[in-house]
Amino acid sequence: xxxxxxxxxxxxxxxxxxxxxxxxxxxxxxxxxxxxxxxxxxxxxxxxxxxxxxxxxxxxxxxxxxxxxxxxxxxxxxxxxxxxxxxxxxxxxxxxxxxxxxxxxxxxxxxxxxxxxxxxxxxxxxxxxxxxxxxxxxxxxxxxxxxxxxxxxxxxxxxxxxxxxxxxxxxxxxxxxxxxxxxxx
Amino acid sequence: xxxxxxxxxxxxxxxxxxxxxxxxxxxxxxxxxxxxxxxxxxxxxxxxxxxxxxxxxxxxxxxxxxxxxxxxxxxxxxxxxxxxxxxxxxxxxxxxxxxxxxxxxxxxxxxxxxxxxxxxxxxxxxxxxxxxxxxxxxxxxxxxxxxxxxxxxxxxxxxxxxxxxxxxxxxxxxxxxxxxx
Numbered sequence: 001x002x003x004x005x006x007x008x009x010x011x012x013x014x015x016x017x018x019x020x021x022x023x024x025x026x027x028x029x030x031x032x033x034x035x036x037x038x039x040x041x042x043x044x045x046x047x048x049x050x051x052x053x054x055x056x057x058x059x060x061x062x063x064x065x066x067x068x069x070x071x072x073x074x075x076x077x078x079x080x081x082x083x084x085x086x087x088x089x090x091x092x093x094x095x096x097x098x099x100x101x102x103x104x105x106x107x108x109x110x111x112x113x114x115x116x117x118x119x120x121x122x123x124x125x126x127x128x129x130x131x132x133x134x135x136x137x138x139x140x141x142x143x144x145x146x147x148x149x150x151x152x153x154x155x156x157x158x159x160x161x162x163x164x165x166x167x168x169x170x171x172x173x174x175x176x177x178x179x180x181x182x183x184x185x
Numbered sequence: 186x187x188x189x190x191x192x193x194x195x196x197x198x199x200x201x202x203x204x205x206x207x208x209x210x211x212x213x214x215x216x217x218x219x220x221x222x223x224x225x226x227x228x229x230x231x232x233x234x235x236x237x238x239x240x241x242x243x244x245x246x247x248x249x250x251x252x253x254x255x256x257x258x259x260x261x262x263x264x265x266x267x268x269x270x271x272x273x274x275x276x277x278x279x280x281x282x283x284x285x286x287x288x289x290x291x292x293x294x295x296x297x298x299x300x301x302x303x304x305x306x307x308x309x310x311x312x313x314x315x316x317x318x319x320x321x322x323x324x325x326x327x328x329x330x331x332x333x334x335x336x337x338x339x340x341x342x343x344x345x346x347x348x349x350x351x352x353x354x355x356x357x358x359x360x361x362x363x364x365x366x
Contacts, residue, residue: 003221013272014272017272017276017277019215021278021279022284026208038358040358040362044205050328053216054336057217057337078335078343079342092321096313098313098361099316100297102229102317103317104327115296116296120310121314123310123313125240126314130315151342153339
């Protein structure tokens, strides 16, 4: 395959990161009130931004595959360790409702002058060190979980990728229609 | 986009946020470009892990080298910050700063639950960070690396992460609702 380019250099990393940070800030995702507003179901910005991004990127990857330029095997797909993904996701969700952010958005918050974003970021480092300290106790449980044979939804459900993307788009549009009256600006 | 920049000339206050679907579409294209250029997605908690490993190695080199999780990251004098994710998060910070300054949104403050004072807000930010930092190591990825980038590859783990994230987040979000107006 022609793609991916396989670049590991600092300049693309800086440029892609800068676009990421600019878009998150412009989308309001450095604002803890908006982020936690999603978890109180008062503001659907987080859901709308994330699901639109997932659908756009997934459609692009699907098109590149169709064009024969890049297959799923050429990109990094995380292993399906479901218990770990569920437990970790729950703790990150709890961390957002308590502290206002997630790791990436705390950097955005800090860079718009929010001191609580800086503090949250320091908390992330403390949390990582706590995990490292307890790792010898946690490792047996994490290692005991065997990953699924399938790593993607289309492999698991034996359906084409475009169908998964279409269903996701349907869910995103449906949720937006149901909730668009409740969006707080 | 036009209204966000147009507002700057009309008002002295901060510019408006982008429409969520516009921001999402641009974020999706940035993520797609990241996959095409590097073969992997965008992230964040890989950087905090690298900082944690580097700081631990500086403060307690012996116990860090023997730690089962951090040891391999600092083995043979390796610097865990010498990684793609460091540059990407430096870019993230610069992009966010540029956007905040440009939109006149940069303002030093302690944000958080509107009905709490600064000290409890800061304590909650710290606790939330600890929980999220710990959680992101259990799932080996955070909202960016696993929830967003993983789900874009239609990875089961990405959607399972998001299910746990929204379930626990909404449950605790409602429990903490009284601290917000």
